[in-house]
Amino acid sequence: MSQTVSGTMTDTAPERAPALEVRDLRIRIDAEAGSFTVVDDMSLAVRPGETLCIVGESGCGKSMTALSLLRLLPDGAHVERGSIRVGETDLLALSERRAEDIRGDRIAMIFQEPLTALNPVMTVGAQIAEAVCRHRGLSRKAGWAAAVQALRGVQMPDAEQRAQQYPHELSGGMRQRAMIALALCCDPAVIVADEPTTALDVTVQAQILGLMANLQREHGTAVVLITHDLAVVAEIADRVIVMYAGRRVEEAAITDLFDAPLHPYTRGLMGAIPHVGGVGRLTDIPGTVPPLWNLPEGCAFAPRCPLATAQCSAETPPLRAHRPGHLAACWNVTHDA
Amino acid sequence: MTPDTSDINGPVLSVRDLKVHFPIRKGVFQRQVGTVRAVDGVSFDIGRSETVGLVGESGCGKSTTGLALAGLVAATEGKVMFDGARVGSKTGRDLATYRQRMQIVFQDPFSSLNPRQRVRDILRAPLDIHGIGAPAERPQMVLDMMARVGLRPDQSASFPHQFSGGQRQRIGIARALMLKPDVIVCDEPVSALDVSVQAQILNLLNDLQAELGVSFLFISHDLGVVEHISHKVAVMYLGKIVEMADRQAIFANPTHPYTELLLSSTPSLDPRKRRNFTVSNDDVPSATSIPAGCAFRTRCPLASDICAREAPPLTPRDGTRLVACHNR
Numbered sequence: 001m002s003q004t005v006s007g008t009m010t011d012t013a014p015e016r017a018p019a020l021e022v023r024d025l026r027i028r029i030d031a032e033a034g035s036f037t038v039v040d041d042m043s044l045a046v047r048p049g050e051t052l053c054i055v056g057e058s059g060c061g062k063s064m065t066a067l068s069l070l071r072l073l074p075d076g077a078h079v080e081r082g083s084i085r086v087g088e089t090d091l092l093a094l095s096e097r098r099a100e101d102i103r104g105d106r107i108a109m110i111f112q113e114p115l116t117a118l119n120p121v122m123t124v125g126a127q128i129a130e131a132v133c134r135h136r137g138l139s140r141k142a143g144w145a146a147a148v149q150a151l152r153g154v155q156m157p158d159a160e161q162r163a164q165q166y167p168h169e170l171s172g173g174m175r176q177r178a179m180i181a182l183a184l185c186c187d188p189a190v191i192v193a194d195e196p197t198t199a200l201d202v203t204v205q206a207q208i209l210g211l212m213a214n215l216q217r218e219h220g221t222a223v224v225l226i227t228h229d230l231a232v233v234a235e236i237a238d239r240v241i242v243m244y245a246g247r248r249v250e251e252a253a254i255t256d257l258f259d260a261p262l263h264p265y266t267r268g269l270m271g272a273i274p275h276v277g278g279v280g281r282l283t284d285i286p287g288t289v290p291p292l293w294n295l296p297e298g299c300a301f302a303p304r305c306p307l308a309t310a311q312c313s314a315e316t317p318p319l320r321a322h323r324p325g326h327l328a329a330c331w332n333v334t335h336d337a
Numbered sequence: 338m339t340p341d342t343s344d345i346n347g348p349v350l351s352v353r354d355l356k357v358h359f360p361i362r363k364g365v366f367q368r369q370v371g372t373v374r375a376v377d378g379v380s381f382d383i384g385r386s387e388t389v390g391l392v393g394e395s396g397c398g399k400s401t402t403g404l405a406l407a408g409l410v411a412a413t414e415g416k417v418m419f420d421g422a423r424v425g426s427k428t429g430r431d432l433a434t435y436r437q438r439m440q441i442v443f444q445d446p447f448s449s450l451n452p453r454q455r456v457r458d459i460l461r462a463p464l465d466i467h468g469i470g471a472p473a474e475r476p477q478m479v480l481d482m483m484a485r486v487g488l489r490p491d492q493s494a495s496f497p498h499q500f501s502g503g504q505r506q507r508i509g510i511a512r513a514l515m516l517k518p519d520v521i522v523c524d525e526p527v528s529a530l531d532v533s534v535q536a537q538i539l540n541l542l543n544d545l546q547a548e549l550g551v552s553f554l555f556i557s558h559d560l561g562v563v564e565h566i567s568h569k570v571a572v573m574y575l576g577k578i579v580e581m582a583d584r585q586a587i588f589a590n591p592t593h594p595y596t597e598l599l600l601s602s603t604p605s606l607d608p609r610k611r612r613n614f615t616v617s618n619d620d621v622p623s624a625t626s627i628p629a630g631c632a633f634r635t636r637c638p639l640a641s642d643i644c645a646r647e648a649p650p651l652t653p654r655d656g657t658r659l660v661a662c663h664n665r
Contacts, residue, residue, distance in 0.1 A: 201558065202602045206602035228532070271536075272533050276561050281543075282536035284534075
C-alpha cells in the first residue's frame, strides 16, 4: 500500500459552502412506555460533489438521521433540537407545505427497498413525471418527456418502454435505477441514500455504485450515504461518520479512517469483517448493541470495549479532534495505528 | 461421526446430478406451461470436517440446493450418498435416519424458531423424536449443547423473542447439532446479522467444526464470508455449478468469467484500491427462460458461437479445479 493518496479520490473544494449542514441534532421517540433519545449531538456538513457516509449497525440511529434530513421522521419521532440547513434554507423552520417544495427538488432520497418506496399502482414514468411537474410546473407531456430523459440518464435499457411499466415488472437493479432517476429528476443539491444497494446482488451493487458516482460527478450533487457495509464506504466515501447507539463515535476522511481508525468500535468493526483476501480469525466484538431506551451510563460502547476504564462507565466521552479532521469520542484513544 | 466408516478419507456426503424443477402452471385447469430449472444437475462432494461454500447471486439455486439436501423440497432427480452408500427414498424411517445425519440452519433466526417454545424444549425435541439418550439424561444434554454454542444455562427456560438475533442464531445452530449430524446445511446463516455479531457466529462455526468434526455446506451470497469459512468453493449460476475449486484457487485465480465478474464486483476494504466500476446494464436472465447453450453467455465478455449452441460441461482444468466454459 502506497503512502500517498491516489488520484481516485474526489477532490472536494473545502472553500465551497456546504450544500447540507446539520448542527447539534437530537431526535427523540415518544412511545407509550416512555420517551428516549435515538440520535444525539449529530452534526454534519456535506459540500457539493462530496460523499459523506454514515456507517453503523442496526439501531445506531443512522436511518433516523437520514429520514430527519428530509423531515420524513415517522409518527412518534421528532427533532427535539438542532438545525438542518439545505443551502440557505432552515428546513426545520419551514411549514409542511414549504418543506414539500424543497423535498424532491433540492434534497431527495433514495430508499433501500425500491419495491416498497415506489408507488405500485403508478408506472415508473408517471411517478417521475409527477415529481417534475410538481416542482418545475411542466405540462404533462413535457413532464413525461423529462421522465424518459431521467430514465435514460440512469442508463435504463429501453427507457421509453420501461417508463410505461409498473415497479413490479422491473428487476431489482432496474427498480433501483428508476428510484435514482426519481431522486435526480429535479437535479437536487443533496441526495440522501439509505442503504441503496443493500437489497441488491453484488454485481448489480457494483453497477448502481458506479452509476451514482458518475451522476454525482456530472451534477456536482452532495451525497449522504447511509450504510452498514464498510466495504461500500471504502468504495465511495470522501468522509465517514461512524455511529454507535445514536451518537457519532468517529469521524474522518476516508483514507485516515481506514489507515488509522481511532475508536475501539471502529477498529472492532474492521477486524470483524470477513473480506476477500483476508485471513485469520475474525475479531468479534463481544455482546450486542444496547437498546436505545436502556443505554448504559457514560460511553455506550464501554460494556463491549476492550479498553474500558472506570471513567468510561461514568462520563460520556466528547467528540474531539485527535488529528486534523479526525475526530473520535473515546477517553482512551491510542495513537499507534 | 458415524463409527462404521470404511474409508475415512472418502467424502462424507456426495451429491450427484441433483435436479430440482418446479412446474409453472397457468389457467383454470392449471396446465403446465413451463418449468423453472432451479437446480439443474449439481454434483459435489463434502469431506469430513470440511466446509464447502456455495456462492452465487439471488435466483441461482443455491438455497434450493440446500433445501433439497435437507429434504425440505423434493428433488426431481439425482442421488445423495453418505459414505458412498446411496440414501434411499426420503420417506418414513429412511427420512428419519437421513435427517439425523443432515441438519439445516436457516437464514432468519426470527422465523425459524417456534415463538411459543422455550429454548430447552426446542433443543430437546430432536432428542425425543429420534429417541437419543435416556429421557432422564436429555435435559443435561440440552444444557451441555447450550454451553457449547455460548448460551448461558439459566437462559434455558426463555422464549426465542427474549434473545438477540445473534443468540437466536446460536439456538438454531444448537438445534442442528443436537443429533450430532455429519453435515449441516447453513443457508445464509449470518446474512441477517450485524457485522460484529456475524463475526461471533462465524468464529463459533469454525470452533464447532474443529471440536466436533462436523461438515458444512455453507450457502452465501457474500464472497468475503465464503472465503473466510470455506475449504472448497462452488460458484453457481442459474441452476448449475460453473466453477468449483479449493478456496485459494478460486480467489487467487478465478477462471470462469462469472467467477471473475463476482470477484471484481465485490468492494475491497481498501479505499486506495477503488475500481472503476463498469456501468453495464446486464441483468441475470429469469430462471423461467434460461438462455440456450451456456446460461452466462448473455453477460459474458468471452461469448462466442459455440456458447449459444452447446452448454459447456463442468470439466477439470490443470488438476486444481472444475470449470464449465468453452473459452477458458
